[in-house]
Amino acid sequence: MNQSKRVFLKKAAAMSAVVMMTLPTVANAEEAATGSERKVQEAQAQIIEPSKKQEGNKQVNEKQAATPYISGGTGFSNKFEALQDENGIVNVRTASNALIAIGLGVQTRTTIKIDPEIALPFFSTPNWKTYISGTVDRLGKLGIGNDQITMKKLLEKDTGLFPGYDEAYYDEKKQEFVILTPTYVAAATQYQNVNMYIDLGKWSKDTGRLVENKPNYKFNMVSKPNDLAINWSWGDANSILLGVPEDSWAENKVDPTTLETSDNHKFKGKTVQNMDNRHDADFSIALTVNGVDYKNDVQLKEDGSWEYDFGSYLKDGDVVGATVIATEKEAHENTLIDINKSKETKFTVGEDSTPWQDWTVVEPTISDAYDGETMITGIIPEQNYQNGRTYSLAVKVNGKEVYTQDDIEKGVYNAPIFGANLTKGDKVEAYIIGHEANEEDKSSQQAATIVKENKDEQADWNKWEVKPAILNDVTHGDREISGLVPAQNKFNGRNYEVNVTVNGQDVGKKAFSFDGGEYRIVLDKDLVFGDEVKATVIGHEDKEEDKSSEETAKIVSDKTGWEDWKVENPTISTLTEGELKVTGQVPAQDEEFGRNYTIDLYINDQKIATNEAKSKGDYEFTLKTPLEKTDKVAVEITGHQKNYEDKTSERITANVEAVMTELTGNDYNFDAHDEYVTGTHSRDIKKIKVFVNDHDYQTIDANNDGEGKYKIYARQYIKNFTDKIVVKGLDTDGKVIKETPVNNVKTPTSxxxxxxxxxxxxxxxxxxxxxxxxxxxxxxxxxxxxxxxxxxxxxxxxxxxxxxxxxxxxxxxxxxxxxxxxxxxxxxxxxSKNSELTYNPYKLGDDLLTGTVSEDIEKVKLVVDGELLNNVMVKDGEFSMYALGFVNANSKKVELVGYSKAGFELKRITVEVQ
Missing domain, CATH: 2.60.40.10 (Immunoglobulins)
Structure with missing residues (x-):
């Protein structure tokens, strides 16, 4: 605390000596109030006539911000009685009470700060007053009983001597909603209880505006004398608004993704986003392993599906988490490009999970709590999510449960207390309950703290300690740095920001109130293995020097296994002098994370060529000059991974061997009368001769049938199966250096x-x-x-x-x-052996000649005395043809002939004419 503040407190303490000699706690103030309540009820009060007329109904009334009158008292106790959403209408109910107050020109100022996500869009609406209703209770004008006034009247009334100086307005500069009581000539006590309704549901429908989605919305309230009072307030009352329903005034939540795998390596999922009651956004997937960020910005396909290959990174028991990240396409009332995220979907790899009996639920933390506060804060740590486990938070005060929250995840929690303030000596406890299907629940150890009184010591700048940030692990290729700012010292209006650096260079900041929270800093380039990331929390207090926490540092790690990655050694095939190729094999290599490979050829320690190397494949280098016996040949594989240093295998060497003279002759097929004798030869053979029965018939150059192969004409020289066939190989000097007999074989004809x-x-x-x-x-x-x-x-x-x-x-x-x-x-x-052809009796002069046939007969012809006179096609095994005029009394031989489909004669019979 600076010197000016110390002087002011000394003066204030002196002025209040008639009332009390020490700063009270809530507890001893309530004791003092017991004896003074009758006097408060009997006290008379008058409205003070100011020396100057006030200006009417300004948004910020500077005169009321510093009224030139003096009052004194034991201070205000501030608390939230209720803070809830009822069908789109937010009810803010507060109570503030100065247990003993005394002075001239007493006026109470109640200030309510509403979460900026709500306040900025709501109070920027021109007719915002029409959406606020409710009542305010305060001391009666004559100091007896209660005086209730509507919020509508307070917002719309004039101020001045006759209408009074009580009013309600929004201070846009300070972003505060202010409610003022009348100004009294004298008063022995003061209180102001607010029961305000804000119809955000109707406001959203009328204006088309949406409040950004948050897990909760923070509210702050404090009542103080609005003069040069020596009353003080024990502190602001803080609370949060929870349970805002879907399709209401707040933007709907981001829909989660599915998450599945068939091999525990390649994961996939699909998310379908319902954009009703939502701001337009671009979507991606963020992946975690065991609660630690692993991969951000996994892109979605058009149908909302996505996939990611972890390679060999995961092991049994690991928990993979997938969260949908929604980055809004434009800034809204809060002027920020908001990033929202869905509930995380989790998947446990394999079956090697922590069994129930070994499962431990990690306890939460509790921030320091002080006399008069209405909010308990702390941090929920990462838990074991194997086997579908879920968790709940419970908070107790003096053994009584005051707050529960189901389905919690790591981060800062806020537990509001309604209708009471924490009191010095209260015991606050928090614990986490773990749930697993078909198993008994497990609970963590209980974190506990005792509510403190020592506010002045905590408010002292010299004793102010800024707690360091929590920094999540950072991995090569990440484009985001994240972590948590723990709850901080809340006195003197202190606020905080986290500053993040990479290798000493600032990369981003984020501001926080005293209760801290999660931060995410998006980078403009990927983090690289070995980078140093630091996070520092900086505390700010008005008119005081900033204070910084200790630095939290992390070195960017590698989750691709680069450090353990080994490039396997290649092999070299046998090398022989005179060869123009170097060949060998590339063994199986690690191709995860886009790794690829090249292979280098060295001859006599000089790099000759570089080729692509495929895992489990062959390689081949073609040389410009033949290998010599004295050459030293080596190959080496280099592995490449984007944004990482290359890695190399061992350099494998091989000597060039002298040529082993070889000459083969394939069997000669005598029955087929092969045209050539064929075979293979070594590199030192330059010409081939064929001998039949010791006679030299033919000479050809080597390699005439491909590298190391020959064919030599021999058909006309091999006459008998018993002929002796020999091939001979000659060197460059024409000297025979190898000869091989050729087998003469017969092939059975088929x-x-x-x-x-x-x-x-x-x-x-x-x-x-x-x-x-x-x-x-x-x-x-x-x-x-x-x-x-x-x-x-x-x-x-x-x-x-x-x-x-x-x-x-x-x-x-x-x-x-x-x-x-x-x-x-x-x-x-x-x-025709089974063909049948029959006819029905035919009398001379009948029109038709009919009959039946077997199924192989397709056509029947009528032949009379050797002459074809008629024919018909068979139908369903029967035929019918005209015979009248063809068969007469002079006909000597009448025949029926049946034919196949192909036109072959199958059956011929003679017809007896009656």
Missing amino acids: LEANAFTINQDELISGTVSDDVKKIKLQVNGKTVNQVAPKDGKYEIYTNSYVQSVEDDVKIIAFNDEDVVLKEVSVTLDDA
Whole structure:
């Protein structure tokens, strides 16, 4: 406290000596009041006539802010009797009482501060007074009984000698709602009880305005003498408004997200936002692990779905939390771009959770509490949310429960007390109850504090201690710094702000009242592993030097496992002198968090090339000059992760080996009369020769069939199966350095023929092996057709040469030199063997000739004396054709002939004409 304040208090104390000698507590003041209440009831009071007429009904009445009269007393006790929302109407009910007051020109000033989120939009409405109603009770004008006046009258009345100096108005500069009693010539006591209703529901509907959504809204009230009084007030009464319903005057809450996973690595969810009664906003997802911020700004798809891959970071028992963050698209009445968030959705990974018997509920904290206060504050710590556990808060005063709150989460809590003030010596306790389905509830230890009297000591600037901020863990890639400011010293109108720095540079601030709260500072660039983040709480008091807390510091950590990440070593395939390639394998690498890899080739310690390296893949480098036996070859893999230093594997080296001379010869298929002898050779072989029965027939250059492969013509030189075949490899000097025999093998010829049905099929089909180049059809010893097979198959037309199942039909296979390789007989069948054709009796002169057929006959023809005269199609196994005029008395032979669909004759019968 500065020197001027000390002087003023000394003067005030001296002036009040006639009433009392020491500052009272609520408790001893009430004792003093017992003997004075009769005197208060009997006291007479008069309205004081001021020396000057007041200006009428200003928003801020400066004259009333400093009335030139003096009064004294034991001070005011201030408390909230009720603060609640009833169908959109907020009821603010307060009580203020000066137990003993004495003086000339006594006037009471009650100041109510309403949460700025409500006050700014509401009081900026031109006709805000129409939405306020209620009453104010105060001492009767003659000092006897009670005088009640409506809020409407106080807001609208004139002020002055005759109408009185009592009024109500909003001080826009100080953001205070002020209610003044009449001014009395003399008074022995003072009180002012407010029962005010603010119809925010109707105001919101009429104006289209919405108050920003908050878990609670803070209210503050204090009554003091409005003069040069030596009355004092023990302190402001503080309370909070809870339970504002949806679709009311406050913006609706942000809808939560679902949260699920099938593998405990990749998480996904979906959020559908109902934008009724909401400000337009952009949405994202913030993720936590075990209550610690992990990843912010996870983007939503158009349908509200999202997904995130934690990789290998999570372990069984970890609790993943997902919160929908709503960043409003524009500032509203509070001039801020508000950021709101949903209730967090939680998911426990795996089954390795803390069992019920080992589960501990962490106790809350309680801020220091002082005589006369109406709010209990503290901090709810992070809890164990495994197995769907939830928590409730309970607060007790002197063993009696005064406040409960369900479904709590970490952060600052505010527990209002209605209808009473805390008193010196009261015992305040707070504890948390944990709930788990199908299990008994568990409770934390009880945090406790004793209500203190020593306000003057706490108000002393020299004894003022600013508590340090709580700073949440920060991780590489984060774009947000968050934490908590604990409840602070509340005296002398002190307020606070948290200042956050990164590597010594300021990155953001946030202001708080004495009860602290959560802060989030959004950065313009990502945090980097190793950055130093600091948070400092700065306290402000009017006309005093600022005070700062100790710094809270964190080093930006890495949750991608960069420090433990290891780049696995590559392998090198065997290297031989003269080679133009270096090859090998890349083992499985860690590809989490966007990690990718390259591989470098070194020859004689000089980097030659860099290629992409794929996990579990092969690599290949092509050289410009062949390897030499003295070369030292090495490869090294480098791992890359965005915004991190690269990591490398060990450098793996290999020596170049001397060439091992090799020459192979593949088997020669004598039956197929292969055109070439083929095989492989080592790099030192430059030419290949083929010998048949020790005779040198052909020479070719090496590698003529690809790298390390050859083919050399030999068909016309290999005549017999018993021929001896040898290939020889020559070096650059033409010297034979390797020779290898070639096996002469025979391949069994494959030839198959499908069965042929006479009077149904037109061709014979089948399959052959690759050595068959020609197929011939032989009927009764005579070749009647030939074709070349294709892709191991053939089809050959019979051209009506096959007439009877008794015919001898063969398929004969030839190679490309027209040598018979194999022959097979064809199985024959006759489609007409089961064909039936009948007719009904026919008399000469009948119009129609009718009958029946089997299902394989499609058409019936009428033949008279060898001449085709009529034909009809069969229908449903029957036929009917005209015969009159075709069959006459001179007809010698009348026949019916049945034909297949393909036009083959299946049945022929003679008709007996009657």
